Amino acid sequence: MTNRNIAVAVAVSVLCFLSVPDAGFGQPVQKEPAAAAPEPSLVSFSAGALIVVTPPEYGGSWSALSIIDERPESGWATPEGVVSPQIIVIGLPEKTVLKTLTFDLGRTDGTGRGAKDILVEMSDTSATADFQKIGQVALKDKVNNQTFPVQAEIAGRWVRLTIQKNHGSTQYVELMDFRASGKQLTRTPVANVSGTYDTDYNQFHVLQEGTSLTGCYEYNEGVLTGGIEGRVLKFTWIERDKRGPAIMVISADGKRLVGMWWHEKATGAPGVWNGEKAGDEVGTCPHWAGGAAQQLTRDLEESGRARIYGINFDTDSAVIREESKPTLERIVTVLKGKTDWQMTIEGHTDATGAAAHNQTLSEKRAQSVRDFLVAAGIAATRLKPVGLGATKPVGPNDTELGRAQNRRVELVRQ
Missing domain, CATH: 3.30.1330.60 (OmpA-like domain)
Known part of the structure; x- marks a missing residue:
């Protein structure tokens, strides 16, 4: 097999957050050392999640899929000059309640490009309707593993990220990875893919x-x-x-x-x-x-x-x-x-x-x-x-x- 497409770097370790100490919502949680058994990210490709509403992409390996690949080294970027608010919707394999949200910006390709203010919502209806807010976060530029407790535990099958602004760049908006822990509430029978x-x-x-x-x-x-x-x-x-x-x-x-x-x-x-x-x-x-x-x-x-x-x-x-x-x-x-x-x-x-x-x-x-x-x-x-x-x-x-x-x-x- 040879690569006909530009390879997308996929999948790295999922961090397990052991506890959620008292913290103001929208402020990073202070974490205990990672446990030996990492808690899986329920919004990631490895869990069966897919990007169902794709924002404008720079192209190549800078694709929206890289946001859910669990690899902080790869990520998504807008085309040059596109710094307006962007929407990404992730379809989950099962009805899910999320409890923590984690974002990576450590490997963005330039200062000021990282996503800053992000609204996170959940819907149990469709990829386009009836979203309810579960979080509003303010990210630090060039920092990985920024973890936040959700504001509301709402069950659903679609997660919407609205990236409202970056850290000041007039060229690009970038997000390297998004992960979330929680609990799947359903277990769908194995699909027939024949x-x-x-x-x-x-x-x-x-x-x-x-x-x-x-x-x-x-x-x-x-x-x-x-x-x-x-x-x-x-x-x-x-x-x-x-x-x-x-x-x-x-x-x-x-x-x-x-x-x-x-x-x-x-x-x-x-x-x-x-x-x-x-x-x-x-x-x-x-x-x-x-x-x-x-x-x-x-x-x-x-x-x-x-x-x-x-x-x-x-x-x-x-x-x-x-x-x-x-x-x-x-x-x-x-x-x-x-x-x-x-x-x-x-x-x-x-x-x-x-x-x-x-x-x-x-x-x-x-x-x-x-x-x-x-x-x-x-x-x-x-x-x-x-x-x-x-x-x-x-x-x-x-x-x-x-x-x-x-x-x-x-x-x-x-």
């Missing part, structure tokens, strides 16, 4: 079976295998001589994909991979094996290893979610067809939390997968569960997108 999409890398054909994703794209004999959780797709793309992870978010109407991809073990800025749905027919490619079971068989035959993203667990739990059962049943199908295969089941976590805890959690998750397969008729003697904790990352652990890639199960032929 179909054909016109993307930056030609047509993208994806088949969803439960939480399993397989497919192909008409560029460099590309295939993909992975899983879906909510509106977030996590998969491995594989081409003739290279591979790597990718994450996409499907829009609420199911018609648009917004995604990022990396080369295997790369830690730099990702490439952009966006698409519009062309139809519900999955279609095919000459180089694609077909459904999840067929692709899993092919991966294990050719490389002896398969990365499984469709097995989902709750946070800090080894209990397999019900939505993951179809993915596990595909593994059962493959192993019943390959009775001579002996498999190692690897559990992997991200680096959040203590190493000993992650090791134990990964062991328990691998054991849970083994228990399911044994209950489905696969001989226990063919299956070896192994926990590797956070010792074998495939993405950076200082970003939520990277951590999402690292939380996985892998199957390895012995």
Whole structure:
């Protein structure tokens, strides 16, 4: 894969704010040291959020998407000379109540360009109507991690930022990152994303079976295998001589994909991979094996290893979610067809939390997968569960997108 678009730098660590001491609203909160387990940002791309009302953009990597990428080094800027008030609306994946708001301005491209006064509102109706104020903040120029408690805890699905003015520049308005913590009040069933999409890398054909994703794209004999959780797709793309992870978010109407991809073990800025749905027919490619079971068989035959993203667990739990059962049943199908295969089941976590805890959690998750397969008729003697904790990352652990890639199960032929 090569970058056809200017890469957008995506995703860094989300700060966890442990308490909200007494402070005047609109004044930065004094924070305790960050906890080992960062609280996720519910308005970020990694959580399934998307920009649904886009302001004027300078272009290139200075895009509105960079505001929700959790990376203070990248950001949004207006075109030159546009310093009037700007509106950005973020669509959330679930009905949400926000409790804290965090802004980054440390890496703006010049003094005075950073956003200063921002009105923050929430709507549960649409991206254009019935917004209610949850905060009004005054930011310091060239400072990161400016955190404020919300003024009102209002539930909704759309967050509107009205950037009223900057710090005095007559050239640009810039905002590097926006994050927010709180609580999701709903849990929407996994979307069905099967179909054909016109993307930056030609047509993208994806088949969803439960939480399993397989497919192909008409560029460099590309295939993909992975899983879906909510509106977030996590998969491995594989081409003739290279591979790597990718994450996409499907829009609420199911018609648009917004995604990022990396080369295997790369830690730099990702490439952009966006698409519009062309139809519900999955279609095919000459180089694609077909459904999840067929692709899993092919991966294990050719490389002896398969990365499984469709097995989902709750946070800090080894209990397999019900939505993951179809993915596990595909593994059962493959192993019943390959009775001579002996498999190692690897559990992997991200680096959040203590190493000993992650090791134990990964062991328990691998054991849970083994228990399911044994209950489905696969001989226990063919299956070896192994926990590797956070010792074998495939993405950076200082970003939520990277951590999402690292939380996985892998199957390895012995």
